[in-house]
Every structure is written in structure tokens, then in C-alpha cells.
Amino acid sequence: MELVDWIETESGNRISKHALIHGSDHILIAGNTTISAKVELHGDKPLVQGSTNAIQLGKFCYLDEGVVISPPLCTGSRHKICKIGSYTMIGRGTIVESANVGNRVVIGPNCKLHKSSTIYDCVVIKPNTIVPENYTIPPFSIVSSSKSPGGVLRVEHLPESYKKVVELNSKLSYINSQFIPSDTP
Amino acid sequence: MAKVSVFCPCSERLTSELDDTVSLELSSFPETITDPNTLHIQPDLNFCNQCQAVRCRKCIELEVVTKYCARCLHEMKPEYSFCSRNCLDCPICGNNLIVLPNKNTMTCSMSCSTCDYIYTSEPLERLRPMARVVKTEQNKRESMRMFSDLQKFYLQQRQLELGNEDIPKSIVTEYSKMKVKEYGIYEFMRRSTVRALDEETVESFARLANNESILSYDIGLGDSSRFKSEALPLQTKLRCKYAKRCKACRSSLMKPDHDPTSVKFYKLSNAIDTLPSIRVYPNPNNNTDTSMTPGSIASFVVVVQNALDSDINVNLSAYTELPGGFHQVQLPKSSFTLHRKPESHTKLEVLIDCTPSIELSRGTKASRVALMNRPVIDYSDDDMVYEHRQNYIVVPMKVVIHENSQPQTTVKVPILVSFKGEDVAVAFWCVLELGQCCAAA
Structure with missing residues (x-):
């Protein structure tokens, strides 16, 4: 990883020069966020009336290589905002079309979060999980799905310690510029 | 990084159950440490300040704080399921x-x-x-209707047996009419939806006995359009939000906010906030893929980090007589003092300062600057403390791999960690899973 491949903003955001950011005027990034190479942020979609931002990222977010974030389709061809909270880490090759992803969320590699799904705070989504449309995942959940296509989602309780663990790991991911997954039960 | 599990002694036999011959000193090994159900990762555990002990899911009591729907996140009444x-x-x-x-x-x-x-x-x-x-x-x-009719029939029968006065007048009149009639009960059966077995039912039971019905049921499942239209x-199902209590002393370990969407806690006592964090890495100078062969000595680096707001004295102990499946461990530096956790430890600069060099990559400017400001660590010397800064220490660890170890088996090492702080004195067992044993060259 070369230093010249990255742009570092005043607020501590680190953005790879190889990231594909469309419609940057409609993307809001809080600070200390890492956007790796080949990440696609689709902020150029037509928005519903009253919305100014298409994608909103909190602080200490970590988007690994190949992550795609696009605002969910709302009515007709209009899209609504895709909000991603602070201390959220998204693994390699994951596609996010959620309406809301909370704070302290870990989304493993190769997951797919279908449109308008809602992920609340303190959630761990295991690798290769597919979250269906309009699905809601409550706080303190660990989500996994069976390997068969269209497999049943398993939503289990996540111990409360993970609130701290995920926050610490997101900061370490920012410091080391690498996705640090949390050990899960 | 190696997996570090903490042993919870809740499955151990009580002292009164132990034989007189068994020593209760720390030199004796816990009987259940080889059971994987007694090993937990640190974030899964709670810590009881009153008992000064770790508490796993088996030694805590759950209390329902609120019941809510996991889809709409609406709070529901406790009697609802x-x-x-x-x-x-x-x-x-x-x-x-x-x-x-x-x-x-x-x-x-x-x-x-x-x-x-x-x-x-x-x-x-x-x-x-x-x-x-x-x-x-x-x-x-039909199935539910038959069930409710049957339920109603038995309820009425029970009420009659008990002489309950709340029976509707119409039913009492009907029963009294049947009483005087000859074959009254058969008349009731004829009127009721609960019928005697007819020929068709008898036939269906016979088919069931011959497994014919089961076969046809399987075919029915295969016909997805029929199933979809009928199911x-x-x-x-509702989900619960729980509060936790220690089973031994009944003190509260965790109390969450009742709002289903809230992640706030009124009381929280996690093991990660009290126990020192232990992380194990392969020695950067050695290649563990080739060093973990039967009969060899593998070299590792252990990071011990204080999570408390006060200084602690830590002692790591390894025992020579180990139960089957465990490998022997040598810790050249086993006693040390760790400083308190810095006040603003969540700040980025302080967090970098409290991160051991082995956990810092050269991927960012911040980590590179931090590494440049620290002395270069020589991991080749296996008898010295590699790093001792802030609230952490990095020490060497050598593992003697059994000569008769099978390849592809996980190398496990037990360590007893004891620490003493201002108002805490705890000892707990850790099991380190260091990777798989390699075949001898």
C-alpha cells in the first residue's frame, strides 16, 4: 500500500485514489473514515424530495476493498438516503443497499444487504450473509445465513461487551488500514 | 492471532464432592478444562465484583426486562409470545x-x-x-376447528364433573334432556362435531399404517404451488431483552434500558473491563508453519494489557504436569506490574500509544510515526521482555510440542493468570489455541 494511493482529508478521512465515488456532492463523511480501493459509492442517484444527501457515513467507518454502497430505491425511480453510523466496518466485496446501518456494526466479507433493510446498533453480520429486502435486524444481534441460496437467516443474541469491542476494532482498523473482524461466539 | 479462551469453573465438582486424596492447591488442574463447553472468549463473559469471579452464561440468571417484536421493534405485553x-x-x-x-x-x-x-x-x-x-x-x-370442538367438549365435560354452576343454561337443558332419553350419549355424539370413526377414517388409518399417506404427503410438499396457496x-415470535444476575450472590451484572432500540445500560459488568486482555501472536522471527512439528519448540509473543483504572501485579503460571491434549509451555518472564489504563484511552493518539508495536502495521502515517518513535524490538531473544509501555507488556512464550502429537491437531496451552489490583484479586485459567501441529519433515 503506497502513500501516494491515498488522499487524507483534514477531518482524517482516508480515501483511496482507486475508489469509484459518483456524485460526491451528495455524500457526507463525518471523519476518520477509510474508503479502500475499488469501493463504489453511488451518490449520483435521483433522490426523493427533501433529501440532499444520498449516502451518509459516520466517523471511524471502514470500507474494505470492493464494497458497493448505493441508496435504496424508494418510489418510482427516486432513491432515499443510505445512512451508515459510526464505528461500522464493512468487509471486502459486500453490497449495501440498506436504508439504515447503525453504529458499531460489523458486516463481514461478501455479504449482500438488500434494499431498504435496516440494521440497528451493535450488530455483527457474518461473512456471505444475505439480508433480504425490508428486513430489520434489532440491536445486539449476530446474523448468519445457511449456505443454500435463499437460506434462512439466523438472528441470535450478541453479548453486550461487543459494543466496546467493535468500537475498539474500528479504531484499530483505521490506525492499521486493515479490516479487523471481531471474534464472535 | 491465536484464539484465547477463558475457562469458567462453574462445571467443576464442588469441594465437598471431591475425594480427600485430591489436592485443592493451585497445582491441581481443573477437571473440566478439557471440556470445550467450559471455554469462552472474553467478550462472552461477565465479571461479578462481589464474588470476584468470571461468570459465563451458565452461571448467570436472566430476567426479562422487555418483550418486543424483532421486525417492528414495538414493545409487547409480557403475556404475548x-x-x-x-x-x-x-x-x-x-x-x-x-x-x-x-x-x-x-x-x-x-x-x-x-x-x-x-x-x-x-x-x-x-x-x-x-x-x-x-x-x-x-x-x-378444519384441523383447528376440530381441535377447538374437542377442547370445548372436554371443557364442558370437566365442568359437569365439577358441578360448576357457570355452565350455560342451554347446555344444562340439553344434558338434562339426554339424561332421561335412552342412548342419550349417542345422540350427543351424533349432534357434536366430534364423530365416531367412520369407514373412511378407518381406511385412512390403515393407509397411514402402511406409510401410504406419508408418501402422498411428501408428494404434496413437492407440489409447491399447492403448498404455497394453502400454507x-x-x-x-417475540424477542426478549434480558437483565443478568449472578447466580451465586444475586448481584446485578447487567441491566439494559427497556427501550428495544436503545443500546444503553444502567449497569454493566463485563469481563473485558476487569480481566487483563491476553493476545498471542507467532514470533515475527520464526515461521510457525514449520516450527510446530512434533518434538520442536515453537516461539510466540504474548501481549498482556491492563483494563483497570489502577495498577495491577500480574503473574502467569504454567504447570509441568498437564492433562492429555495440552502441550507444555515455558514463560521466561512471568511476573510483572502493569500500569493503569490512561484516562482518555478512547482518544486516537492515546489509543495508538497504548497499542503494542506488534499490533501496529505500517499501513498508515499515524502507525508509521508511532513505530518510528519507539525503539526497534528484537524478537530473536527469547528470554527478555520485548516491550513494556503504558498499560501493556509483551513477553516471549515457548511451547514444547509433544513428540507423539498427530499432524493437523490443534496445539492447546493452558495458563493460569492471577492479578492483584487496588480492590480486585482474581485468578483465572486461559486456554490458548495456537494453531495446527505440522507433520515432521
């Missing part, structure tokens, strides 16, 4: 159903977002929660 609103699950794949009302036909269609299951309700006279609509339709089904949506 299913969501009473519009949350329904697909009977085929279990995912949530999307409810779409049709104003023209006054019906509601429920479609699954993952499979092609669709269910359309009967025309509704007025707007009602879909859970109630489905429940009503379920009650209309009713499932009601969404």
Missing part, C-alpha cells in the same frame, strides 16, 4: 413477509422477499392487524 401487529413470517423460508393492501378488493396480499410465496387474505370489512386476520383464518381451518403465514 407473537407480534400482534402486521409482522408475519414466510412458512417456507422463515423470512419476513411484505404486506400490501388492495383497496379495490379489500384484501391484503403477503409476499415473501426471498422465495415466491404469496398469500392473499379473504376480503376484510375493516382495517385490522394482519396477525389477527391470519389467526382468524387459522381458526377456520398460512407464520406469526413473528
Whole structure:
């Protein structure tokens, strides 16, 4: 990883020069966020009336290589905002079309979060999980799905310690510029 | 990084149950340490300040704080088990159903977002929660109707036996009429929906005995269109938010806010906030893929980090006599003092300062600057402390791999960690899973 491949903003955001950011005027990034190479942020979609931002990222977010974030389709061809909270880490090759992803969320590699799904705070989504449309995942959940296509989602309780663990790991991911997954039960 | 598990002694035999010959000193090994069910990762554990001990899921008591629907996150009454609103699950794949009302036909269609299951309700006279609509339709089904008739019959019979005065007048009159009649009970059976076995039923039972019905049922499942049209949506089960108590002393370990969407806690006592964090890495100078062969000595680096706001004295102990499956460990530096956790440890600069060099990569400017400001560590010397800064220490560890170890078996090492602080003195066992044993060259 070369230093010249990255742009570092005043607020501590680190953005790879190889990231594909469309419609940057409609993307809001809080600070200390890492956007790796080949990440696609689709902020150029037509928005519903009253919305100014298409994608909103909190602080200490970590988007690994190949992550795609696009605002969910709302009515007709209009899209609504895709909000991603602070201390959220998204693994390699994951596609996010959620309406809301909370704070302290870990989304493993190769997951797919279908449109308008809602992920609340303190959630761990295991690798290769597919979250269906309009699905809601409550706080303190660990989500996994069976390997068969269209497999049943398993939503289990996540111990409360993970609130701290995920926050610490997101900061370490920012410091080391690498996705640090949390050990899960 | 190696997996570090903390042993919870709750499955150990009580001291009164132990034989007189068994020594109770720390030199004796816990009997259940080889049981994987007694080993937990640190974030899974709570810590009881009163008992000064770790508490796993088996040694805590759960109390329901609130019941809520995991789909709509609405708080429900404690007596409910299913969501009473519009949350329904697909009977085929279990995912949530999307409810779409049709104003023209006054019906509601429920479609699954993952499979092609669709269910359309009967025309509704007025707007009602879909859970109630489905429940009503379920009650209309033959199986449910037969069950409710049978339930009613036995309830009435029981009331008659007890001489309950609350029986409706009509039923009492009917029963009194039957009493005087000859063959009254047969008359009641004829009128009731609960019928005596007819020839057709007897035949169906015979078919069932010959497994013919089971075969036809399988065929029915295969015919997905039929199944889809007949299966009713499932009601969404409620989820609970729990408070935790120590089973031994009944003191509160965790109390969450009652709001289902809240992640606040009124009381929280996690093991990660008290126990020192232990992390194990392969020695950067050695290649563990080739060094973990039977009979060899593998070299590792252990990071011990204080999580408390006061200084602690830590002692790591390894024992020579180990139960089967464990490998012997040598710790050249086993006693040390760790400083308190810095006040603003969540600040980025302080966090970098409190991160051991072995956990810092050269991927960012911040980590590179931090590494440049620290002395270079020589990991080749196996008898010295590699790093001792802030609230952490990095020490060497050598593992002697058994000569008769089978390749591809996990190398496990038990360590007793004891620490003493201002108002805490705890000892706990850790099991380190260091990787797989390699075949001898």
C-alpha cells in the first residue's frame, strides 16, 4: 500500500485514489473514515424530495476493498438516503443497499444487504450473509445465513461487551488500514 | 492471532464432592478444562465484583426486562409470545413477509422477499392487524376447528364433573334432556362435531399404517404451488431483552434500558473491563508453519494489557504436569506490574500509544510515526521482555510440542493468570489455541 494511493482529508478521512465515488456532492463523511480501493459509492442517484444527501457515513467507518454502497430505491425511480453510523466496518466485496446501518456494526466479507433493510446498533453480520429486502435486524444481534441460496437467516443474541469491542476494532482498523473482524461466539 | 479462551469453573465438582486424596492447591488442574463447553472468549463473559469471579452464561440468571417484536421493534405485553401487529413470517423460508393492501378488493396480499410465496387474505370489512386476520383464518381451518370442538367438549365435560354452576343454561337443558332419553350419549355424539370413526377414517388409518399417506404427503410438499396457496403465514415470535444476575450472590451484572432500540445500560459488568486482555501472536522471527512439528519448540509473543483504572501485579503460571491434549509451555518472564489504563484511552493518539508495536502495521502515517518513535524490538531473544509501555507488556512464550502429537491437531496451552489490583484479586485459567501441529519433515 503506497502513500501516494491515498488522499487524507483534514477531518482524517482516508480515501483511496482507486475508489469509484459518483456524485460526491451528495455524500457526507463525518471523519476518520477509510474508503479502500475499488469501493463504489453511488451518490449520483435521483433522490426523493427533501433529501440532499444520498449516502451518509459516520466517523471511524471502514470500507474494505470492493464494497458497493448505493441508496435504496424508494418510489418510482427516486432513491432515499443510505445512512451508515459510526464505528461500522464493512468487509471486502459486500453490497449495501440498506436504508439504515447503525453504529458499531460489523458486516463481514461478501455479504449482500438488500434494499431498504435496516440494521440497528451493535450488530455483527457474518461473512456471505444475505439480508433480504425490508428486513430489520434489532440491536445486539449476530446474523448468519445457511449456505443454500435463499437460506434462512439466523438472528441470535450478541453479548453486550461487543459494543466496546467493535468500537475498539474500528479504531484499530483505521490506525492499521486493515479490516479487523471481531471474534464472535 | 491465536484464539484465547477463558475457562469458567462453574462445571467443576464442588469441594465437598471431591475425594480427600485430591489436592485443592493451585497445582491441581481443573477437571473440566478439557471440556470445550467450559471455554469462552472474553467478550462472552461477565465479571461479578462481589464474588470476584468470571461468570459465563451458565452461571448467570436472566430476567426479562422487555418483550418486543424483532421486525417492528414495538414493545409487547409480557403475556404475548407473537407480534400482534402486521409482522408475519414466510412458512417456507422463515423470512419476513411484505404486506400490501388492495383497496379495490379489500384484501391484503403477503409476499415473501426471498422465495415466491404469496398469500392473499379473504376480503376484510375493516382495517385490522394482519396477525389477527391470519389467526382468524387459522381458526377456520378444519384441523383447528376440530381441535377447538374437542377442547370445548372436554371443557364442558370437566365442568359437569365439577358441578360448576357457570355452565350455560342451554347446555344444562340439553344434558338434562339426554339424561332421561335412552342412548342419550349417542345422540350427543351424533349432534357434536366430534364423530365416531367412520369407514373412511378407518381406511385412512390403515393407509397411514402402511406409510401410504406419508408418501402422498411428501408428494404434496413437492407440489409447491399447492403448498404455497394453502400454507398460512407464520406469526413473528417475540424477542426478549434480558437483565443478568449472578447466580451465586444475586448481584446485578447487567441491566439494559427497556427501550428495544436503545443500546444503553444502567449497569454493566463485563469481563473485558476487569480481566487483563491476553493476545498471542507467532514470533515475527520464526515461521510457525514449520516450527510446530512434533518434538520442536515453537516461539510466540504474548501481549498482556491492563483494563483497570489502577495498577495491577500480574503473574502467569504454567504447570509441568498437564492433562492429555495440552502441550507444555515455558514463560521466561512471568511476573510483572502493569500500569493503569490512561484516562482518555478512547482518544486516537492515546489509543495508538497504548497499542503494542506488534499490533501496529505500517499501513498508515499515524502507525508509521508511532513505530518510528519507539525503539526497534528484537524478537530473536527469547528470554527478555520485548516491550513494556503504558498499560501493556509483551513477553516471549515457548511451547514444547509433544513428540507423539498427530499432524493437523490443534496445539492447546493452558495458563493460569492471577492479578492483584487496588480492590480486585482474581485468578483465572486461559486456554490458548495456537494453531495446527505440522507433520515432521
